[in-house]
Amino acid sequence: MVIVSIILIIIAIYLAAGFVFAVAFIVKGVTKIDEGAHGATWGFRLIIIPGTIVFWPFLLNKWIRASKTKEE
Amino acid sequence: MSASYAAVGWNRQKKIYDWLIAGxxxxxxxxxxSLSLVFNEQVTFETLLIRSTSTLAVLLLHVILAIGPLCRLNKKFLPLLYNRRHLGVTMFTLSLVHGSFGIFQFHALGNINPILSLLTSNTNFNSLSAFPFQALGFLALVIFFLMAITSHDFWLHHLSPKVWKTLHMFVYLAYFLVVMHVMLGVIQYESNPVFVIIIFAGATTLVTLHLLSGIKERKTDNRQFALQQQGFVYVCGVKDIENSRAKIFCIDKERIAVYRHENKLFAVHNVCKHQGGPLGEGKILDGCITCPWHGYQYLPQNGQSPPPFREKVSTYDVKIVDNKVWLNPAASAEGTERPGAEIKD
Amino acid sequence: MMRPLRKRHLQVWTAWAVLIPAGIVFAWLAIPDMVPVKLLQAPAAGLLPVIKKTSDKKDYTINLRTDPGNTQWQLEWKNKSVLMVPSAVIYKASPNPSGGGALESFRPENAILVGRIEARGDYVFSLQQDSTGYNQLHFILYDFIHQKAIEYINF
Structure with a gap:
C-alpha cells in the first residue's frame, strides 16, 4: 500500500511537471521542433496537450536539440 | 501529410463516418x-451509465479489432479502416466514462485516494473468483488512454512510425485485459450463461479473423518465384491485375505492389511512408495510388506524393512479355521515375 | 504493411488463440455455483405464501418465505433506502460462522452464494435445501469490490 502510494505520488508529480511543460510547449516549442506546426490551428495545439503531458521529457529533449542546431 | 496540422483532418467521408459513429x-x-428502465425501474443512474458505456465500449472494441483482418480478407471493408482512429477515440471516451463512474461509485466514498483504493483494496491475486478485476480494467484504460492521446499524426512523426505502431499494438494486450476484466468481474456474480457465451463468441470471431488473414498473407509472402530472366521475375499474367488496382508480390522478403493504371503497369514499394500501410491494398484515385489506411497518395510512375506533400516511396521496373508480367525486385531510389510497362491488347 | 509487423500480429494472435479461450474457460469455471435465478421485482405470484421469519434493518427488510409444506424456501430482500454499496452479494454461511460472527473473519469460500443485489429495488432468491432446516440461518451482505463483509443477518 505504501509502495503503491509512493508510485502514485511520483506519477502525479511527473504529470504536473508535464502540464507546466505542455503550456510552454504548445505556445513556443511545437513550432521549433516541427515545421508542420507553423500555421497550425489552435485546435491542433489543444489536442496534443494530453500527449505532451505524458511524453514531455522526450519533447523537451527534441526542443533542446532543435534550439542547439539553430544556434550553430 | 506534410502540410500544416489541424486538430482533426476532416473531409466529407470522415464526416459521414463520424456522424455514423455518433448516431x-x-x-x-x-x-x-430505456430497456433497462423498462425491465428494472429501480436501477440507479450511475449503474445505468456504467453498464451502458461499458457494453458499448466492448462492442466497439470488437469492431475496431475486426476491421484490420476484415480488410485484409476483403477490400470491401476498407472504408471502415479509413477513419478507424476516430472509432478508437470514441471507444476510449466511453471506457473513460465507465471507468470514472466506476471509480467514483466504488471508491470515492472512502477516505483514501480513489485510485489507491482501486489498486489496493483487493489483493486476492491468487484467487480467480475474487481476483481484483478492476485493476485489469484500469490497466486496459491506461493503454487506451496512451493510444488516444497519441492518435494525432503529430505523434506518429515524432515518436517514429515504429515506436508508434509498437505502442498501438498494445491494444491486443488491452483486449485480453478487457476480456478478463469482464470475465472475472461482473460475470462472476451472474447466473446467466449468456454473458459468457457473448464474450466467448466475440473472442473466437476476432481470433479466427486474425489467424485467417495472417495465414492468407503468409502464403503470399512465402510464394516462390521459379522463372527468372536477367534480374526479372515472372509474377503473374496481365489479366490477374484489375484496372486501378494492384497485386502484391513478396520477393526477397520485400513486398512490392504492381499497379495497373491507364493501360500501364507500375511497381512501387508496398509500404506507405505514413504508417506503413499496404499501398497494394489501396486503389488509384485521381491518378494517384491511394493508401487504404489514411489516404496518403503517390504517383504510380515515380512514387512521389503530389505537391505540396513530400513523401516518396521506391519504384521498380516492370515488363510485359506475351501477356506475362515480369518484375525486377531491385529497387530504384525513392521517387525515381520509371516508364512502366504498356499493356497491348 | 511491413512483413515483420504482420508476422508479429500473427504471433500475437496465435498466442491469444490459446490464452483468451483458456482465460474465459477458467474464469467461467471459477464462478461459484449459483442455483437461484435473480428475480428483479418478482411478481407477487412468484412469492411463496408463508413468511416464516422477518428481519427489519434500517435500510432494508428481509423475509424468509416458504410454502405451507415447508418444501421450498425463498429469501426476499427489499431495500427501503438506497444502500451505500452500489452492488453487493448475499452469502449463506454455516450456522456457526468461524470467529463467532466477526465480519472480518468471513471467507466467501466457506459460504454459499445466494445472489446479487443492487442499491435499490426488491429481490427474491430461492434457497437451496440443506441440513440446517432453516432454524438457524446466517446471511452475510458482502461487498465484492472491496472484498469485505458489510453485515450479518441472523434469523
Missing part, C-alpha cells in the same frame, strides 16, 4: 437505458 453510439445508449 450508432447515441442510439445504443438510448436503447440500452
Amino acid at each position: 450508432f453510439c447515441t442510439s445504443y445508449l438510448v436503447l440500452f437505458i
Whole structure:
C-alpha cells in the first residue's frame, strides 16, 4: 500500500511537471521542433496537450536539440 | 501529410463516418437505458451509465479489432479502416466514462485516494473468483488512454512510425485485459450463461479473423518465384491485375505492389511512408495510388506524393512479355521515375 | 504493411488463440455455483405464501418465505433506502460462522452464494435445501469490490 502510494505520488508529480511543460510547449516549442506546426490551428495545439503531458521529457529533449542546431 | 496540422483532418467521408459513429453510439445508449428502465425501474443512474458505456465500449472494441483482418480478407471493408482512429477515440471516451463512474461509485466514498483504493483494496491475486478485476480494467484504460492521446499524426512523426505502431499494438494486450476484466468481474456474480457465451463468441470471431488473414498473407509472402530472366521475375499474367488496382508480390522478403493504371503497369514499394500501410491494398484515385489506411497518395510512375506533400516511396521496373508480367525486385531510389510497362491488347 | 509487423500480429494472435479461450474457460469455471435465478421485482405470484421469519434493518427488510409444506424456501430482500454499496452479494454461511460472527473473519469460500443485489429495488432468491432446516440461518451482505463483509443477518 505504501509502495503503491509512493508510485502514485511520483506519477502525479511527473504529470504536473508535464502540464507546466505542455503550456510552454504548445505556445513556443511545437513550432521549433516541427515545421508542420507553423500555421497550425489552435485546435491542433489543444489536442496534443494530453500527449505532451505524458511524453514531455522526450519533447523537451527534441526542443533542446532543435534550439542547439539553430544556434550553430 | 506534410502540410500544416489541424486538430482533426476532416473531409466529407470522415464526416459521414463520424456522424455514423455518433448516431450508432447515441442510439445504443438510448436503447440500452430505456430497456433497462423498462425491465428494472429501480436501477440507479450511475449503474445505468456504467453498464451502458461499458457494453458499448466492448462492442466497439470488437469492431475496431475486426476491421484490420476484415480488410485484409476483403477490400470491401476498407472504408471502415479509413477513419478507424476516430472509432478508437470514441471507444476510449466511453471506457473513460465507465471507468470514472466506476471509480467514483466504488471508491470515492472512502477516505483514501480513489485510485489507491482501486489498486489496493483487493489483493486476492491468487484467487480467480475474487481476483481484483478492476485493476485489469484500469490497466486496459491506461493503454487506451496512451493510444488516444497519441492518435494525432503529430505523434506518429515524432515518436517514429515504429515506436508508434509498437505502442498501438498494445491494444491486443488491452483486449485480453478487457476480456478478463469482464470475465472475472461482473460475470462472476451472474447466473446467466449468456454473458459468457457473448464474450466467448466475440473472442473466437476476432481470433479466427486474425489467424485467417495472417495465414492468407503468409502464403503470399512465402510464394516462390521459379522463372527468372536477367534480374526479372515472372509474377503473374496481365489479366490477374484489375484496372486501378494492384497485386502484391513478396520477393526477397520485400513486398512490392504492381499497379495497373491507364493501360500501364507500375511497381512501387508496398509500404506507405505514413504508417506503413499496404499501398497494394489501396486503389488509384485521381491518378494517384491511394493508401487504404489514411489516404496518403503517390504517383504510380515515380512514387512521389503530389505537391505540396513530400513523401516518396521506391519504384521498380516492370515488363510485359506475351501477356506475362515480369518484375525486377531491385529497387530504384525513392521517387525515381520509371516508364512502366504498356499493356497491348 | 511491413512483413515483420504482420508476422508479429500473427504471433500475437496465435498466442491469444490459446490464452483468451483458456482465460474465459477458467474464469467461467471459477464462478461459484449459483442455483437461484435473480428475480428483479418478482411478481407477487412468484412469492411463496408463508413468511416464516422477518428481519427489519434500517435500510432494508428481509423475509424468509416458504410454502405451507415447508418444501421450498425463498429469501426476499427489499431495500427501503438506497444502500451505500452500489452492488453487493448475499452469502449463506454455516450456522456457526468461524470467529463467532466477526465480519472480518468471513471467507466467501466457506459460504454459499445466494445472489446479487443492487442499491435499490426488491429481490427474491430461492434457497437451496440443506441440513440446517432453516432454524438457524446466517446471511452475510458482502461487498465484492472491496472484498469485505458489510453485515450479518441472523434469523
